[in-house]
Amino acid sequence: MSQYDIAIIGTGPDPANPTVEGFAMGYRHAEAYREHDQCRIVACADVVPENARAFAEEFGIDDEGIYEGFEAMLAGAEPDVVSVAVPPAIHEPVVVGCARAGVGAIHCEKPIAHTWESAQRLVQTCWRHGVQLTFNRQRRFARPFTEAKRLLDAGEIGELERVTIGWGDFYDLGAHTVDLAGMFNDDRPAEWVIAQLDYREEDVRFGAHQENQMFAQWRYGNGVHGVLSTGAGSGLIDAAFLLRGTEGAIQIDVEDGPMLELERGGSREPVDVAGEDMHMAGTEEGRFGSLFQNRSVAAVIESLETGEESGLSGRIGLNTAEILFGGYESVRRRGRVDLPLDVADNPLEAMVDSGALSPEPVEDED
Ligand SMILES: NC(=O)c1ccc[n+]([C@@H]2O[C@H](COP(=O)([O-])OP(=O)(O)OC[C@H]3O[C@@H](n4cnc5c(N)ncnc54)[C@H](O)[C@@H]3O)[C@@H](O)[C@H]2O)c1
Structure with a gap:
């Protein structure tokens, strides 16, 4: 060693x-x-x-x-x-x-x-x-996600058909959630992405603009779909993550109730994740x-x-980055974006810079 x-x-x-x-x-x-x-x-x-x-x-x-x-x-x-x-x-x-x-x-x-x-x-x-x-x-190492992947690999819900995400946002937390969607689908790249967003109130995180609400859909090469609905639309998904397979579903939550549940044959059972959730160190929830x-x-x-x-x-990380920048490009282009992505910038930042999006500045609390 x-x-x-x-x-x-x-x-x-x-x-x-x-x-x-x-x-x-x-x-x-x-x-x-x-x-x-x-x-x-x-x-x-x-x-x-x-x-x-x-x-x-x-x-x-x-x-x-x-x-x-x-x-x-x-x-x-x-x-x-x-x-x-x-x-x-x-x-x-x-x-x-x-x-x-x-x-x-x-x-x-x-x-x-x-x-x-x-x-x-x-x-x-x-x-x-x-x-x-x-x-x-x-978060790839948080038990709710590693257990979900283990259940998927064991064929507990048949073949994976789609991963739906109703938690967080597209860019900042999306670097985790969209990445996890990729992990559930064996880290394949996506082949297209289509999206729409709302950005009315300025939200800058770690130096980058961040939309308030996002609806995005993408498809991987093996036909599995990713769907993300955040902000005012997050309730659409019923859970932080819902993985739908040909024979059942896996539900992952982040706040209350069982963190992980397996649904098959008309019944639902909690899956033991040793009490783990998926929050960040240093925050109040981040145990x-x-x-x-x-x-x-x-x-x-x-x-x-x-x-x-x-x-x-980094190679696998690019799969996620391509979906994130591709999603913003879909908003800019008003249409589906076929990958590989052929733009260089961050389309959301560019739309703010050009005035195509003009979020209301947030008052400084001090
Ligand atoms: N993995 C996660 O869950 C997670 C959570 C929060 C933030 N982040 C990411 O972590 C990164 C850092 O964010 P943060 O909030 O910890 O930053 P921070 O502002 O707390 O710390 C950044 C530090 O970098 C220093 N710095 C700036 N330019 C430098 C340079 N050229 N050379 C050396 N030092 C330099 C700054 O002085 C500052 O001390 C970002 O990419 C952010 O998105 C990840």
């Missing part, structure tokens, strides 16, 4: 109350590496020096491991694995910089990047440099967040050890 020197880029200020303006995912990653006996956190970099200093104190990093610029950190600390937890619009320069500097593995936060072009370039650059690239979709984070980091290390591709890989 190898030992790995770990560095974090983008520590965050570790807020007491994580929000879409700052979650300090760098802390969440580091907490998971600290739990892993093959990992040693040796360095951190943040453009805000006091963030890096506070982080170093928390995780026992020596003074010489504290940096402002990530390039200097890569040269000085020569880490084996780098976690990237900076805002999405700068994922590309940081990840590409790490790949070119010869880092062996990069574990980056979702979403992959702020545009489709940037997402593809970033994944391709890592592939060319032989770098193991993963994106942190830690299990750190557990999922630990499993995510464990998957990164396991891939390094075995050479096997993780479900968190």
Whole structure:
């Protein structure tokens, strides 16, 4: 078993109350590496020096491991694995910089990047440099989802026909939910997507615009459909996720009641998920967040050890990003978008910039 020197880029200020303006995912990653006996956190970099200093104190990093610029950190600390937890619009320069500097593995936060072009370039650059690239979709390791996948693989609902999602939003949480839909369908790419959205009240998360309501449908190459209805339309789906098969259904909830239920032959039974839900570490509900984070980091290390591709890989992540950017492109084009996606930008951002969408600015509470 190898030992790995770990560095974090983008520590965050570790807020007491994580929000879409700052979650300090760098802390969440580091907490998971600290739990892993093959990992040693040796360095951190943040453009805000006091963030890096506070982080170093928390995780026992020596003074010489504290940096402002990530390039200097890569040269000085020569880490084996780098976690990237900076805002999405700068994922590309940081990840590409790490790949070119010869880092062996990069574990980056979702979403992959702020545009489709940037997402593809970033994944391709890592592939060319032989770098193991993963994106942190830690909910893949939450028991309600892993158990649902196990039931699917065991044929408990026959052949999967569609995955419907009534939870969250399309872009920010969608980087998890649409990704999970892909996981349920063995990580196939989609072949088309059609969507409509409503964006009347400004909502910016982690630096990116986020619609208020979305209705999207997409089809995978094997004929399975994905459907997502969020915001005012979320009640349409009856659950956070509903997986419909030829012989039954699996229902996954996020708040109340049984987290996972199996429906077949006219009856419904709860499935044991050891009390796990799917919330994020650091939030009030997030009792299990750190557990999922630990499993995510464990998957990164396991891939390094075995050479096997993780479900968190950049290649698989592009399947999700293509549906998200493709969904926004469908809104812009007013029609179905056949994939592969042939635009470069984030169509939602472009529609806001051009005035085609003009959400009402939200008053600052301070
Ligand atoms: N996986 C999840 O469930 C989840 C949850 C929340 C946020 N996120 C993602 O995590 C990422 C980070 O979001 P956050 O809210 O944790 O950010 P944050 O604002 O809390 O922290 C980002 C840090 O990056 C630093 N930074 C900015 N530019 C830098 C650079 N060039 N070099 C070094 N440091 C730099 C900032 O100073 C800040 O300290 C985003 O991609 C976000 O979407 C993922």
